[in-house]
Amino acid sequence: MYSVTKQQMSFRSSGPLSGETVVPGDKSISHRALMLAAMADGQSRIQGLSPGGDVRSTACALRAMGARIEAEGPDTWHVDGVGTGGLNTPHAPLDMGNSGTSARLLMGLIASHPVTATLTGDSSLSRRPMERVAGPLRTIGATIAASPQGTLPLTIEGAAAAVPRHHRLTVASAQVKSALLLAALNTPGVTRITEPVATRDHSERMLRHFGARIEVAEEPGGGRTIALAGKAALTPQDIAIPGDPSSAAFLAVAALVVPGSSIVIRNVGTNPLRMGLFDALRAMGGDIVFDNERMVDGEPVADMRVRHSALRATDIAPQAVPSMIDEFPIFFIAAAFADGTSRTSGLRELRVKESDRIAAMAEGLRAIGARVEENQDGLAIMGSGGAPLPGGATIASCMDHRIAMSFAIAGLHCSQAVTIDSMAPVDTSFPGFVTTLQELHSA
Structure with missing residues (x-):
């Protein structure tokens, strides 16, 4: 599944993800x-x-x-x-x-x-x-x-x-x-x-x-x-502090797009103003269920169950952007494997994040074989209908943790390995990301 050279790492298809896990604190x-x-x-x-x-x-x-x-x-x-x-x-x-x-x-x-x-x-x-x-x-x-x-x-x-x-x-x-x-x-x-x-x-x-x-x-x-x-x-x-839903998002999309996958992510924060991505994924047909819902120190928390699903394309309206502003890179990956064309707008803020996330994601998606149209404030992504993408590219992380993790997840459902030029930025938010993926593949 993985090969490593210095900070460079390759990700490839190696079967379904299964088992239970947790993500770092929000x-x-x-x-x-x-x-x-x-x-x-x-x-x-x-x-x-x-x-x-x-x-x-x-x-x-x-x-x-x-x-x-x-x-x-x-x-x-x-x-x-x-x-x-x-x-x-x-x-x-x-x-x-x-x-x-x-x-x-x-x-x-x-x-x-x-x-x-x-x-x-x-x-x-x-x-x-x-x-x-x-x-x-x-x-x-x-x-x-x-x-x-x-x-x-x-x-x-x-x-x-x-x-x-x-x-x-x-x-x-x-x-x-x-x-x-x-x-x-x-x-x-x-x-x-x-x-x-x-x-x-x-x-x-x-x-x-x-x-x-x-x-x-x-x-x-x-x-x-x-x-x-x-x-x-x-x-x-x-x-x-509950688990970070932005970190859980990468594992959830991995389970949705890799055939045969079924995972549980325990103790995830479910603040309603952070649920935009999961609302979108469920609207696309994603099998995502929240169990054991509870309040912990003023924040809603639940266990998240995610199973492989046939995703349908969706459009994200500008008013939904604040509730998923950090999750658009991994949403773009989900859209690349959906059936139909997904469109987003109102994302100018993504151009001044850790990188220009609109441009970086468009370039990386094209490199692994996805069809993408870039405009000033969003992307239109023509999905594969659930089929693997070709892959076989080296992706520039732009020192952006979400770019690196998003294309690592994409590599799990590509015909050829996807290489990330540096996984070092992932330490800013999810230091155990690769280990967690390995454990879910071996469960």
Whole structure:
């Protein structure tokens, strides 16, 4: 199934996947759990923390600003918080690695504290836009100097007395919303944020769990207004983080497209604002069932059962994009094996992720034999009707973990092996990805 040369790895068809597995802790929730625990006054215990490099970047930055974060085991951590308002100026630049979430959310956290910090990142992150967060944060009193392109490296001088605002977002972005909510923690008065379309609400749920005074009101047309009262005194918590649905997505699509497969993924987060991909896959005829549904620390969780299915093409409307924004690379793989032509639009945000995911996925799909049409904000993919694709190509991961994992899954149902030029980026979110695939093939 696999052959490895340095960081290069090849994936080929080797029969159905079966058995049970788990995926790493939800990356989005892990970032927020660390930050809110660092703002609490006392010790929090976090179980199931994502082991990926992105979350490690957040932990290192919080340590540099005064929080004490220590491992109890491989995925359990203790965080001794500094309390709201207690951040210290770090002695050196904060390295965000490849994590856009770390950079943007920490900008918000720092913006309302009287500290100064410089944020840096790797070459990929240093091409990603930061002005969408920096602009609103300047309106509360923060001073932010980015590169001429509006990217990292970036220096932020937080406001000694931040000003509460009503932020009306023109683009739906959970990261921008979350950065503003984190800034609101140490801002006296009520901060309000209106988003045009409801985006993932992990921040709102976790803020409530830590004791913040937060209210959410539905707006006409599907948007929401969130109001947070600061300065907020957060209470330490014990938190169990569910498995990441974005990681589960790769295994689910593998089971759907590889004939004879049947797997169970335990303890997956099922936040309704993260279920867009699974809703789409089920609309395509995918046999996906959620069992043992339950609530864990304010988040819905379930066990996911997935069986091989004959997929039908589908169109993804722009209003569905926020609920599956991170899962489009693996959706494109599912579409490549479906019957008919799947179309997407409203995906301009994908051009400024870890890579230009529209262009990278189009190029890779063509290389393995799929028929693809690329436009400015989406793709049209003509599926194989369930038949294997030719494969036999080497795919440029573009140092993007989701590109690498998506084409690894594609290789499992191609006539010839698909080689990924580097699987190193996968460490940012799913360090055990290859091992998990091997175990599901040997079960």
